[in-house]
Amino acid sequence: MSVLLSVEQLTKRFDEELAVDNIGFEIGEGRCVALLGPNGAGKTTTIRMLTGLLQPTSGTIQFSGMKQGQDRREWIGYLPQTPAFYGWMTGREFLVYAGRLCGLSAKEAASRSNELLERVGIASAGKRKIGGYSGGMKQRLGLAQALIHRPRLLVLDEPVSALDPIGRREVMAMIGELKNETTVLFSTHVLHDAEELCDDILIMRRGQLSLAGSLATLREENREPVLSLEIEEDDHSRQWLAGWINKLPNGILATSETRGSVRLIAQDLETARRAVLKELTKSEVSLSKLEIGHSTLEDLFLKVVTAP
Amino acid sequence: MDVLSNTKVISLIAPLFLIQLLLIVIALIVLFKAERTRGPKWLWVIIILFGNLLGSIAFFLFGRRSV
């Protein structure tokens, strides 16, 4: 795998707040990478520094194979979280305008615009003013304008979070197609979206990069035994559960809890199993289900983002 | 200064009135076509018709809301 983009010691400080704290990662050519993290983790700030919208406080962003002094923006196609357009332009006019600003000839920009309007499924609206477009249509037009100059790296900031379930499905499918053609980096706070599309994930939390690697490796390396526990909904059992998870024995960590159920990650399965069973009998809790399995990515994600 | 005849004066001033009228007509057309305006449309009609040059200018400057 050859490296397309490498980021080193990237930092952004806003007044007092450290929004991005010394992060470094590499994006391989042709990979689909998800930048994952809860809201406010620094994902958008990182993306805005990559696209040149924000000057980093320190650190370097380097494309491999780019000539000295070449404009990084030539290689990047960017779709912001809420793409904005000139309402008085038609969709097609905006695409041609974007294409020409990326250095395409008039002819090329025109043919590429038609092709992309078709591809993102708004060909029939191409001659209408963008002012009358719906949110989903704007998202599609945003994707088209990001692709207009065949960028080496496609950067998408929360591409589906503002869409309804159907729009979300369709845009996800489009990204799924695009990742076969170019390198894609997209940010999301939904693990499921990342798992569905990506080869690699970068997890950010409080401005720092908590975890990075390929999906497959992370799954493998972080396979931990998990005890999934469900209890009956009587008062006694629920009170016990609420109290117990606050004083879990060493080596056991609760990742997610809902009313009447909890998932526990164990360092050592045997010790944990014994401890849980002992506790259950001692407290006379009405157990409805106890399952032993392995941690999923969701457990890992929750563990990483909720760790103290 | 030569004293100008009335007809001469009128023919001189007529183009000025026409061009003002043109501006008012354009302002009204834009107003009726606009999807969103700042404030009710009927109020803008009054401002454009009775506000003369300044009324039309005010509409073009402030009356429209960009979509």
Add this chain to the structure above:
Amino acid sequence: MTKWLILFRKEWLEMIRSYKIVWLPISFIVLGASQPIATYFMPDILSSAGNMPEGAIISLPTPKPFEVLASSLQQFGVIGLLLIALSNMSALSLERSSGTAAMILVKPVSFVSFVTAKWAAILSLSMVSFLFGYSAAWYYTIALFDSVRWLEVLLSAMLFALWLGFVGTLALMFSSLIRSAAAAAFSALATAALLSIVSSTLPFKQVWNPGRLPTLAAGSLDTAQHINNSSLSVWLTAIVTAVAIAIALVIATGSMRSRPSDV
């Protein structure tokens, strides 16, 4: 250069679609024409206004043609300036707050081109509007009063156009620095007013002050005044103004570069 032209063309297209290309020139034409006409009818207006004792004879001195043109310039100096400041008060701040600047500036486009293409479009329309308006004023002055020599009219037009261009550039600059459109317009107008008041009230000659331009423009219409303004000092003021415009553009570009979007 191609990209600059594409940006410039987009600005013109926007001015066409928003009808600015229609209303700004018409406003200037009406503004310029109404001054000679109002002056011509002033005696009639006064006499029909009543309040005059029976048989009173109103005798107003007939103004000289160049004075009529100079008073048109005064109109442009107030209402024309207001139009230019108001119509450009959100030129850059709106691109930034709506997010369109972020869409365009992630493309390989230079910040200088982005700002100067907008500036050139704004100024070219303002200049054309002013020239139409001033021509109308000139035409009516000749028709209703007497002729004014074209060379003097041309000189005054150039000096005044430079002043309008300066204020238009100020509006553009403030629109990059201040989020509020009203505050940007106010800042541009206040700066212009301050410079022009300073130029006429302080007791010493201020070659460096662009605020002198409207007075110079009006003065250049009057053949008798020519001696007072050596052409060297006029040139110096023009050059200082051009440099100030360039500095304002550098500031606007720097502001866009450091903060291309609000969000």
